[in-house]
Amino acid sequence: MMQHKQIGVIGTGSWGTALGLHLHDLGHHLSYWEHDQERVRRIRETRVNDLIPYREFPEDVRISQELNEVVSYKDILIFAVPSHAMRHVSREVNLSFKGPAPLILNISKGIESGSLLRMSEVVREETHYPFRGIVTVSGPSHAEEVIKNQPTVLVAASDDENLSEEVQLLLMGDRLRVYRTDDIVGVELGGSLKNVVAIAAGISDGVGFGDNAKAALIVRGAHEIMKLGLAMGARPETFSGLTGMGDLIVTCISRHSRNRYVGEELGKGRTLEDILKSMNMVAEGVITTQSVIKLSETYGVDMPVAQAVYQVMFDHADPLKIVNDLMNRDPKSESLVLEI
Numbered sequence: 001m002m003q004h005k006q007i008g009v010i011g012t013g014s015w016g017t018a019l020g021l022h023l024h025d026l027g028h029h030l031s032y033w034e035h036d037q038e039r040v041r042r043i044r045e046t047r048v049n050d051l052i053p054y055r056e057f058p059e060d061v062r063i064s065q066e067l068n069e070v071v072s073y074k075d076i077l078i079f080a081v082p083s084h085a086m087r088h089v090s091r092e093v094n095l096s097f098k099g100p101a102p103l104i105l106n107i108s109k110g111i112e113s114g115s116l117l118r119m120s121e122v123v124r125e126e127t128h129y130p131f132r133g134i135v136t137v138s139g140p141s142h143a144e145e146v147i148k149n150q151p152t153v154l155v156a157a158s159d160d161e162n163l164s165e166e167v168q169l170l171l172m173g174d175r176l177r178v179y180r181t182d183d184i185v186g187v188e189l190g191g192s193l194k195n196v197v198a199i200a201a202g203i204s205d206g207v208g209f210g211d212n213a214k215a216a217l218i219v220r221g222a223h224e225i226m227k228l229g230l231a232m233g234a235r236p237e238t239f240s241g242l243t244g245m246g247d248l249i250v251t252c253i254s255r256h257s258r259n260r261y262v263g264e265e266l267g268k269g270r271t272l273e274d275i276l277k278s279m280n281m282v283a284e285g286v287i288t289t290q291s292v293i294k295l296s297e298t299y300g301v302d303m304p305v306a307q308a309v310y311q312v313m314f315d316h317a318d319p320l321k322i323v324n325d326l327m328n329r330d331p332k333s334e335s336l337v338l339e340i
C-alpha cells in the first residue's frame, strides 16, 4: 500500500482541481495555491470552484494565497497554471520553497511564446532548488469528466523512468489508468499542438461543415504534429498514442474543449478578442498557434492547418476563403512517410 503524500497544487484551474481531488480520494493530503485573493475567499466560503462546480473541496483541503505555505515541506508539487503564467509562477515557487526536495508534476499544456519552450523546460529553467525531477502527465482528459470519476487514461512522461513509474503508481485508481513513457518531448508536444488543430476543428464546426471535414482535419493535423515533433526530437510512435492521437481526437470532438469552442466562435464570425474577453478559462491553442508558426519556420516544416488557424485568428482571414485555399493546394501524394 502506497504511503500517503503531502501534495501542493499550484493553481486552482479546472484541471488542477479535478486531478487534485482524485489524489485526495486516494488518501493523499492536499493544499492549493491560488493567486487571486477574491477567488481564495470564494472557494473557502463555498468549498466549490466555480470553474468546475461539480464537487466540493473536502474540509481538510487547504486553499491559500500564500505560496510558501503550499509549496514547502511537500513530497510532490503539481504545476497546474496556464502556460503563460508558468515561468513567473515557477520563479516564485523557487523563491518561496523550503524543505526537502519534492518531485514536480507538470500537468499544463502549451509552448511558451518567445522562448518556444515546452512547460517542463520552462519549469526546469526557473527552479534551482534541489528537486527530484519533473514528470509531465498528459492524455485525453477533460477535467469535467475526471471530476465525475468517468474512465480516463493518462500517460506519465519523464526521462527518468523511475520517476514516471512513481507517478504512474501515485495516480492509478479504479477509473484512472496511467501508462508511462520516457518520451517527454513527444508527450508535451502532442498535448500542446493538438490544441491548434482543435481550433481548426472548431472553425469547421462554426462555419457549418460536417464530419468529413473534421476527420480530414484530425488526420492532416496529426500529420503536421508528427512532422514538427520528429524534427524537434520526439519519437514518432508517441503521436499514435494517448497523448498524441488520443488527446487530438478528444479535443477536436468534445463539447468540453475550450480550444474547439474558440474555433467554433471564430467560424461563426466573432473576433478572437471578443471571444477571449467572454471566457474565464484558458484556451492554450491561441498562444501555441503563434509559437507553432515560429517553430515551423525554425525547423522548416510545412504546417498548412496551423497556418490557416493563425490567419483566421490573427489576420482576420475569412474562414471560408481559408478552406478554399487549403482545398486548392497543389495536388500531392498522401505520403505518410515522416520526411519533413
Ligand SMILES: NC(=O)C1=CN([C@@H]2O[C@H](COP(=O)(O)OP(=O)(O)OC[C@H]3O[C@@H](n4cnc5c(N)ncnc54)[C@H](OP(=O)(O)O)[C@@H]3O)[C@@H](O)[C@H]2O)C=CC1
Pocket (backbone or CB within 6 Å): 011, 012, 013, 014, 015, 016, 017, 035, 036, 039, 051, 080, 081, 082, 083, 084, 085, 089, 107, 108, 109, 110, 141, 142, 143, 144, 280, 281, 282, 283, 284
Ligand atoms: N481543463 C482541462 O480539462 C485540462 C486542462 N489542461 C491544461 O491545464 C492547464 C491549466 O488549465 P485549466 O486547469 O483548465 O485552467 P482553467 O481554464 O480552468 O482556469 C485557469 C486558471 O488559471 C489561473 N490563472 C490565470 N492567470 C494566472 C496567473 N498569472 N497566475 C496564476 N494563475 C493564473 C486562473 O485564475 P484566475 O481566474 O483567478 O485568473 C484560473 O484559476 C492548461 O495548460 C490546460 O491546457 C490539461 C488537461 C485537461
Ligand SMILES: O=C(CO)COP(=O)(O)O
Pocket (backbone or CB within 6 Å): 109, 139, 140, 141, 142, 143, 195, 198, 247, 250, 251, 256, 257, 258, 259, 260, 282, 283, 284
Ligand atoms: O487538454 C484537454 C483535454 O485533454 C483540454 O482541452 P481544452 O483546453 O481544449 O478544453
